[in-house]
Structure formats: C-alpha cells, structure tokens
Amino acid sequence: MTFRNSAHRRAAGAVLGLVAVLTLGACSSEPTVTASGTTGGGPTQSAPAALPAKVTVQPAAGAQDVPPGEPITVSVTDGTLDSVVLTNPEGKQVAGQPAPDKKSWKTTEELGFGKTYTWSGQAVGTDGKPAPINGSFTTVKPRRQMSGSLNVGDGITYGIAMPITLTFPSRVTDKASVEKALSVETTPKTEGAWGWTDGDTSVHWRPKEYFKPNTDVKVNAKIYGVKMGDGVYGQQDVSASFKIGRSQIVKGNPQTHRMQVIRDGQQVADYPVSYGLDSDPGRVTNSGVHVVMSKHATYSMSNPRYGYTDVNVPWAVRISNNGEFIHGLASSIWAQGKQNISHGCLNLSPANAKEYYDGVLTGDPVEIEGSTQQLGPKDGDYSDWTYKWADWQKLSALAS
Structure with a gap:
C-alpha cells in the first residue's frame, strides 16, 4: 500500500509539473509590463533618428552652360522643404511647384538662354534644424x-x-x-x-x-x-x-486590275483600275503599305522622262512621294479593270475617283500587292510601314 501511495504521489507530481511547464510556456508569449510602463514580449520599433536635412539642387551650384530644357529641381532627404526661391538676373522669381510631400520642387516656366539664376530658401531636417538652399548656375548661350x-x-x-x-x-x-x-x-x-x-x-x-x-x-x-x-x-x-x-483600308492588286475599299471591316466599294505598266520598272505601281498623304480636287502632273507636263487630273489622292496617286482619268477608262497602262498611279473613272475622294482621310492605308516592285524607305516621307516592327524599333536613337 505504501508503495502504491508513493507511486500515486509521484504521478500526481509529474502531472502538476507538466501543467506548470505548459502554463509557463503559454505565459511566455504574453506581453509583460516593464518598469517604465511599456509592454514587452515582441520586437520594438525605435523612433526615427533625428538627422540634418540633405539638400540637392539640379543643376549643381556653380554649373555653367546649363541647357534650359533640362530639369531644374531642388530635392531633400531627411527633411522637408520650407521655402524655395529661384531668381533671374533681374531679381524676378521663377515660377515653381513643390511636390505634395514637400520633398522636392521644380520650375514650371521656361528659363532663358545665357542667364545666371540664383537659389535661396531653406529646408528643415528631422532634427528640426534649418538647412540653407543657396548657390547659382548659368544657362548656355547657344550658337x-x-x-x-x-x-x-x-x-x-x-x-x-x-x-x-x-x-x-x-x-x-x-x-x-x-x-x-x-x-x-x-x-x-x-x-x-x-x-x-x-x-x-x-x-x-x-x-x-x-x-x-x-x-x-x-x-x-x-x-x-x-x-x-x-x-x-x-x-x-x-x-x-x-x-x-473610322477604319478604312484600300486593298489593290495590279494583277486583278481592281481595288477594294474596306470600311470598318465591310467592303463598301470595288473599282476597276488601271495600274502602272508592269513591264517598265519606272512606271510600275509598287507593292506595300502606302499612306494617304494629301488630296486635291485637281492636280497638275508632269513627268518629262515620259514626255508629259502639266496634265491636270481630277480627284487626286497622293499615296507616296514617288509619284503614286489614286486619281480620275477619263482617257484610260477603256483600260481600267483590264490593262495596266499608267505611270505608277491608280487610274479610276472620274466618277469613281470622286466617290473615293469624298470618303478618304489623310493617314488611310493603301495596301498594294502583286506588283513586280516593292515600296521601300526611299519612296517618300511616309514610308514608315515598309519596315517590320523589329526593324522600326532599331531606328530609335535610344535603342539599346
């Protein structure tokens, strides 16, 4: 019996010890009150350090030959801007705008060429102390x-x-x-x-x-x-x-002697056309994406190489700078839809040319395919679409 009672007491003690350990473990995560009255038990955040303001002016004080188109700014770290003034040689203040957080300021008016500008003002650091804004710079005098x-x-x-x-x-x-x-x-x-x-x-x-x-x-x-x-x-x-x-695309093919007008995805016209003479590279209508550049109710055309000058045509729509137009020409109606006899232009009857002319916008694409010559970068001011996108991007001065 004594053995059983002793064992019972030891078991009970072990249970109590386990409870105590569990209780201490649970309590160890609770915040505790320190002598200063703050709570502990987790990471504490210290107050930001009090630092003096660091002011940066752009352009730097003493800078010469500054392009007036470059950013003219003041910025501050470890503080805020209290006041910023930039004055020209006549003492007039240059208009400027601070950022909402008062961490920066920039000019909102253009500076002049060949002038000296002077900074004044101050920033306040997180330490509560002022930091002066000063210095001057001179803008370039252009050639x-x-x-x-x-x-x-x-x-x-x-x-x-x-x-x-x-x-x-x-x-x-x-x-x-x-x-x-x-x-x-x-x-x-x-x-x-x-x-x-x-x-x-x-x-x-x-x-x-x-x-x-x-x-x-x-x-x-x-x-x-x-x-x-x-x-x-x-x-x-x-x-x-x-x-x-609206979207309007012309699709033409010298082999079919036709041209379709596609507006907002729907074909609205299909005209018989006489394109440039296929057998002469100097007269062929080029394949590729042309762009409408201008339009004229009448236009005087000359091509001394082929023996004609000052030929007036009605309802002329320029689609490149190499002499390609869409225009009316009554004298070629017999060939329109059948033969290519022009000097590179798309000849329509005057009635059809007027109908197309009335609905065209500068910037409309004219997509030609099926000719023996390809439109290229040398064919005019609007040759942008002759480039594949990857090649076009390489023409940027900022391309890497």
Missing part, C-alpha cells in the same frame, strides 16, 4: 536655335495608319536628347515607337499596328532648350492633339 514642325494639327481627324513626324530645317546630331523630349499619349493605349527615317532631319512615331478607330492622340515635343548638337538648341515646344477616325 543657334532651331524649331521643329509637326505634320499633324489640332482637332483634325486622320486615318488609322497616320504616322507622326517632327521635321527640322537642318541636321540634328544629338538625336537621343531630342527623342527624350518627345512623348505620345493615346486613348486607348497604343504601342508605338520613334524612328529617325530621313537621315538627321526628321523623326517619326508610328504605332506597332494600325491605330484603333476613334483613338485620341496627343503629341508633345518639349524641345525648348534641348541640346540638338553642335551648339544648336531647341527654340520652342510644339504639340498637337488630334483624333483617329
């Missing part, structure tokens, strides 16, 4: 200024293949700086890229694929004060907001 011109205009509606071009009167040697200053915004979002197609004087933006109908487009060329190379700087910004209209 020459140059403007660019866009091929698109505000409020105008264009076709789905319309490229955007920015053209300069002379060479741009710092193409990368210029391209960085360009932007295209579209709704809906449209993938596209810039490419330098005409040597050093013109940069184009084209979408990867045709624009979707009714796309809104805004192009900004913020080139004022931007380096263009050889001491030349941008003279002024240019911009335009325009719209893409």
Whole structure:
C-alpha cells in the first residue's frame, strides 16, 4: 500500500509539473509590463533618428552652360522643404511647384538662354534644424536655335495608319536628347515607337499596328532648350492633339486590275483600275503599305522622262512621294479593270475617283500587292510601314 501511495504521489507530481511547464510556456508569449510602463514580449520599433536635412539642387551650384530644357529641381532627404526661391538676373522669381510631400520642387516656366539664376530658401531636417538652399548656375548661350514642325494639327481627324513626324530645317546630331523630349499619349493605349527615317532631319512615331478607330492622340515635343548638337538648341515646344477616325483600308492588286475599299471591316466599294505598266520598272505601281498623304480636287502632273507636263487630273489622292496617286482619268477608262497602262498611279473613272475622294482621310492605308516592285524607305516621307516592327524599333536613337 505504501508503495502504491508513493507511486500515486509521484504521478500526481509529474502531472502538476507538466501543467506548470505548459502554463509557463503559454505565459511566455504574453506581453509583460516593464518598469517604465511599456509592454514587452515582441520586437520594438525605435523612433526615427533625428538627422540634418540633405539638400540637392539640379543643376549643381556653380554649373555653367546649363541647357534650359533640362530639369531644374531642388530635392531633400531627411527633411522637408520650407521655402524655395529661384531668381533671374533681374531679381524676378521663377515660377515653381513643390511636390505634395514637400520633398522636392521644380520650375514650371521656361528659363532663358545665357542667364545666371540664383537659389535661396531653406529646408528643415528631422532634427528640426534649418538647412540653407543657396548657390547659382548659368544657362548656355547657344550658337543657334532651331524649331521643329509637326505634320499633324489640332482637332483634325486622320486615318488609322497616320504616322507622326517632327521635321527640322537642318541636321540634328544629338538625336537621343531630342527623342527624350518627345512623348505620345493615346486613348486607348497604343504601342508605338520613334524612328529617325530621313537621315538627321526628321523623326517619326508610328504605332506597332494600325491605330484603333476613334483613338485620341496627343503629341508633345518639349524641345525648348534641348541640346540638338553642335551648339544648336531647341527654340520652342510644339504639340498637337488630334483624333483617329473610322477604319478604312484600300486593298489593290495590279494583277486583278481592281481595288477594294474596306470600311470598318465591310467592303463598301470595288473599282476597276488601271495600274502602272508592269513591264517598265519606272512606271510600275509598287507593292506595300502606302499612306494617304494629301488630296486635291485637281492636280497638275508632269513627268518629262515620259514626255508629259502639266496634265491636270481630277480627284487626286497622293499615296507616296514617288509619284503614286489614286486619281480620275477619263482617257484610260477603256483600260481600267483590264490593262495596266499608267505611270505608277491608280487610274479610276472620274466618277469613281470622286466617290473615293469624298470618303478618304489623310493617314488611310493603301495596301498594294502583286506588283513586280516593292515600296521601300526611299519612296517618300511616309514610308514608315515598309519596315517590320523589329526593324522600326532599331531606328530609335535610344535603342539599346
């Protein structure tokens, strides 16, 4: 009996010990109150260190020959901006805007060429102490200024293949700086890229694929004060907001002597055509994606090489810079739909040409296939669609 009682007491003690261990284990995760009254039991977060403000001005104090088109900013770490003032040589303040978090400030007006600007103001660090903002910089005095011109205009509606071009009167040697200053915004979002197609004087933006109908487009060329190379700087910004209209694609084939008009996915016309003479490379109509460049109720055509000058044709729609048009010509009606006898143009009857003319938009694509010659980059200003997308991207000055 004594043995049994002793064993019973030892078992009971073991159970109590187990309970105690479990209880201590459970309690070990509970927060405890320290002598200072704070709770413990987990990681604690210390207060941020009190640090002096570190101010950065761009361009740096003392900088010379600063392009006025570059960012003019003040930024601070370990603090906030209390006041920022940038003054010109006449003591007038330059307009600027702080960021909502007061961590940075930037100019909102253009600076002048060949002027010295001076910073003043202060930031406050997390240590509560002020840090001065000071220094000055001088903008560049250009050898020459140059403007660019866009091929698109505000409020105008264009076709789905319309490229955007920015053209300069002379060479741009710092193409990368210029391209960085360009932007295209579209709704809906449209993938596209810039490419330098005409040597050093013109940069184009084209979408990867045709624009979707009714796309809104805004192009900004913020080139004022931007380096263009050889001491030349941008003279002024240019911009335009325009719209893409309905989808219209012309599909033509010299072998069938026909051309179809496809509008919003539906064929709306099928015209008999006389294309360029196939046997003469100088007269053949090129295969490839052409783009409507302009249209004229009447147009005077000359080609001394083939013995004619000042021939007036009605309802002429230019589709390249190498002499290719879609136009009316009554004297070739007998060949339209049967033979190719033109000098590269698509000849329609005047009535059919007028019908097509009335519905066409600058920027509409004209897709020709089946000829002996291929449209190429040398065939005009709107040769953008002669490039495959991967090859087009390589024309960017920023391509890696």
